[in-house]
Amino acid sequence: MKTLAEQMSFYQRYHRSPKNRLTHFIGVPAIMLALLQLLSWVKFGTSGMSAAQLFVLILLVYYFLLDIPLALAMTVFSAALLLLAERLAELPVERGLTAFAILFVGGWIFQLVGHRFEGRKPALLDNFWQVFIAPIFLMAELFFHFGYKPGLRREVERRAQSA
Template sequence: MKTLIDQLSNYAAYHRDPRNIVTHYIGVPMIMQAVVTLLARLRWGAFAGVPLSLALLMGIVAAVYYCVLDIRYGLFMTALLAAMLALATPMAALPTAQWLAWGLGLFALGWMIQFIGHYYEGRKPAFLDDVMGLAIGPLFVVAELSFALGLRKSVQAAVELRSGPVRRRQSAPA
């Protein structure tokens, strides 16, 4: 299994333009919320008052994976996924048209924002070369936010050693 540094470095190589990283701060959470919202509708009951849904199952799988990669980031991602599920559950109970409008609307808008960032990056999204990019994207956003806050400097240094630093000069691709 790839390590945290392996996964973040591979993903970071596609994300060195600061404008692209900013679009990910916005687009990735929107896409995550959309997916959780859409999957929360697929329910098969409840346990101790908690709706059992495909969103919960996928959230547990993702949370375990993130914790295996790194316990600190993993616990943060677990809390984030739980908050998204708490928001998604009532959205999934809306009439079908409203549920789809929220789910598909957030999904489409999130991806539009992502593709604007990749225009500035001048490179395709990471998941087109490695489907794991879809799972690592949210973790990358959390890691980049922690780096911006001055946290996890050793992780940042290891990632930048492999993928290079975030470019400081901003210029649109030709």
């Protein structure tokens, strides 16, 4: 498994423009919320567990393998998204599908506009698995902004520049 710094440096090469990064802070959570809403409609037997809960659990296990402090922050963020997604999934079907479409399509529009600013295609077109790195990358960006994880920041920037 690649380290977080390796994965983030690949992702960062596609996200250097501040405008692109800003659009991703809107687009990525919107897409995540839409997908969690969709997965919330799928329940497993009598357990009451949804596919959204299972997905978040698996993703968080992966994040904990990469970086514990970032994973803890992602746990809080993911829990909030999951709660909201479950509320959206309780809407009447027509309203729920409308909410899903607005979040999903709107999120991708923000992403694509960001990549127009960047002048580069999205990272997931070269490596689909980057779609799972985007949320933790954005959380790391918040950490970096407030002065946390400077060693990770230096390592990601060093790797991104040398590639």
